[in-house]
Amino acid sequence: MNVLTAISALLAVWSLLRFLPAGWDGYGPLPYIIALLRFLWIPATACLAGAILFQDAPAMFIAAFVLLLIFTVNSPWYRRRNPRKPMADNGSSAHRESLKGESSRSTNQKSEKEQRKEAKSGGSCPVGTANGRFEPASAGTDAANASRNPSHETNHPQRRETGDADIMVMTLNCQYGHADASSIIRAVRQHDVTVLALQELSGKLVNELELLGLSRILPYHQFGLIRDTDNGGFNGLWSAQPPQDSYPDATDIKAASVPCMTLDGMDFYSAHTKSPMRGCRQWSQGITALGRLCPQSPAVVPFTGTNTDANHETTHVEQVAATHSTGQRMNTVIIMGDLNSCLDHPSFRTLLTHASLMDAGNDETHGRVASFPSWLRWPRLELDHILFSGGINAPDTFSLPIDGSDHRALLSRLRME
Structure with a gap:
């Protein structure tokens, strides 16, 4: 030879x-x-x-x-061939249109220069949480008050009358909290983001986002619990619409906890699985374990409700399994975040196939939407993903740079079928 x-x-x-x-x-x-x-x-x-x-x-x-x-x-054909089971209509399609309507933005904002100056003088930032909800250090500011009291009349976005059922979502790995807060908020405003998922958050970055007015744009939020298994920081979700339910830790993976928000029949998650350098086995197991969030996945074990612990609090995954086992209508699942994997990895493809999920990047017919590393034009990998179950397609998915982060933000316009 x-x-x-x-x-x-x-x-x-x-x-x-x-x-x-x-x-x-x-x-x-x-x-x-x-x-x-x-x-x-x-x-x-x-x-x-x-x-x-x-x-x-x-x-x-x-x-x-x-x-x-x-x-x-x-090839685009092969990347889009992942089989997906159709999900039954959960009866909330009429309500989903209101989610997009909530994304109209208030115009009563300070100049960006003034906001950046205020954020830099915000002082130290605590990292304590209560049920996954971050308590900002500067409680006297409007942004901090909006975080804890989103129903305050001055913080509500104006509802827009529209029949458009599209919603714009965005996810970003903030690189240990080093991402520039004003750059994040600029992207949210410019692209009319309705649901925002951030990973590798720090207390300092959350405070800057609050002080710069993120709560005036997306007044409702849910953070993941801060714990020893966090990989680079904790995860968070922001929404323009009040959630019907939320969890700080929706499923058990050996990585940063996965917060969840339920919005008009859709379960949104912000996830960040471990990178292989933190443990290859935990990396693979974390990816496939996300399938437990999807009721049609074989990873979901029917919950019988027979837990003998009187103090046991039913987890989100148990509720998903219980709903599935009783034949009730299921919510649409949308998982956003840095999953440290791409379609070539068998573990990631198994998640898509077994949980009947589609990748918004694979819906694009012009090639992958690569997001890492941000400083290279080529080669890049698509480590960040927006996954969704039945009843949705993604006609427009793209990435854009965010100052201070080694990942590009991934945005997708999700359309209800």
Whole structure:
């Protein structure tokens, strides 16, 4: 076997790692090796050219196979072929239109320069929570009051009369809380964001967002619990509409807790699974465990309600399972966040398939919506995702830079079917 054939064979084995069973990608360097699969066309093309030049038939055949495989699994058709079970209408489609209507913004805002100056002088920021709800340090400011009293008349966005059932959502990894608060708020305003999911939050960043007026735009929020397993910070959700229910910790994964908001028949989650460098096994298990949030997933074990602990408080996942086991109508599921994985990872594909989820980035017909790293134009990976269950499609998904973060923000316009 000559050098070209050996290299081509190695590339072929590398490309086939994509088809490992779920969980097998949670060992050693495999998450990183698999993440680079889409770039194998570069060495494979070089091998094919060399094989043609030196008339090496075995190397030519193997390199051509690798190229065909890589281009097939990266084609828009293949990326969108993930099967999804249709979900029954939960009877709330008429109410969903009001979610978009709530996103009209108040124009009574301070100048950005004044807001930035006020945020910088905000002093120290605590990190305490009560049921996942952050208590800002500067309680006397309008923004802080809006956080704790969202029904205050001056903080309500004006409802817009519209028949448009689209809603705009946004997710961002804030890189240990270093993301620029004014840049986040600018994106929320410019793109009329209705639901915002942030990961790797810090107390300082939350205070800056409050002082700059995020609560006047999105007055309702739910934070995840702060705990030792946080990977870079805690997660949070903001909404223009008051939630019917919310949880600081919707499911148990060994990573930052996953807050949840229920808005007109839709369960929104902000999730951040561990990166492989924090533990490959926990990385894989955290991704697949998100399937428990979806009632149609095999990961959901029917809840019988027979817990013998008198002090046991029913978890969100147990309520999902209980509703599913009784045949009741289920909420639409929307999971947003940095999942540290892409479609080439078997664990991530298993989450999509078993939980009948679609990826907003895969709904795009012009290629992936890559978000990391923000400072490179190419190559980038799509580590950030907006996943959703039946009854929704994503006609418009894109990313944009946010100052101070190594991730780009991912935005998607979700349309109710």
